[in-house]
Amino acid sequence: MVALRAAAQAMSVSRGPIVRVVGLERVYGEGDVAVRALRGVNLTVQAGEYVAVMGPSGCGKSTLLNVLGCLDRPTAGTYELDGLDASDLDRDARAAVRSERLGFVFQDFHLLPRTTAVENVELPLLYGRTPPAEQHRLAIEALARVGLGDRAEHTPRELSGGQQQRVAIARALVTEPALLLADEPTGNLDSETGADVLALLDELHGKGLTIVLVTHDPEVGARADRIVRMRDGRVVEGAS
Ligand code: ADP
Ligand code: MG
Secondary structure, eight states: OHHHHHHHHHHHHOOSSEEEEEEEEEEEEEEGOOOOEEEEEEEEEEETTTTEEOOOOOOOHHHHEEEEHSOOOSSSEEEEEETTOOOOOHHHHHHHHHHEEEEEETTTTHHHHHOOHHHHGGGGGSSSSSOOOHHHHHOOOOOHHHHHHTTTOOOGGSSOOHHHHHHHHHHHHOOSSEEEEEETTTTSSSSSHHHHHHHHHHHHHTTTOOOOEEEOHHHTTTTSSSSEETTTTTTEEEEO
């Protein structure tokens, strides 16, 4: 038991950061209309950290999150995700990385409307190797983790905004991702339901989940371990 724990510790020490970004650039368009959204971003996030990315509108927060989430590819620079070089993957490889290592939460939930909560949560498992009965069991378990075990058969329109966002968090967690990414997850919620969602993120972080969240709300940022400040496509504070 002791030897096992020592081995596990040695592995986690040698594993290094979950996110290591060096000199990241992202240019939209070409020539006269080119927009340099990221201009040499450096960022490191360790396993178990909760990081809030803040900065004025247009400074590149969503662009950075899209690259971290393998939704988009950088124009230059390197991105290592949990030891994997994710800088230059093709579309299929990025899709595989997203389904195996990443969870996403968006401002507007992105749930399928006429689909029950449990079916929404099962979605990320459909393309993997999990047998159907197991998919259902894992989805119910993920809903229980976000406090919605009793709402599994409800469709999004039968749920409040806060509950819908919790379903989206369950969907993000059902694959046991190495990293949870959230872009303004409380942006569409009133302050009370927003607080519930933030409390849930605190709880998940307490259990070891690594979180990178984008927000413009200082109260949201204050809950994170670290604030990464961006300006004009660069990280100007809190890069590591
Ligand atoms: P933030 O999330 O901090 O508000 P974004 O990452 O959305 O900033 O945008 C950074 C810059 O890139 C802005 O100038 C924005 O207008 C531009 N931008 C974002 N997405 C695109 C796109 N798909 N095509 C062209 N320009 C874009
Ligand atoms: Mg944005």
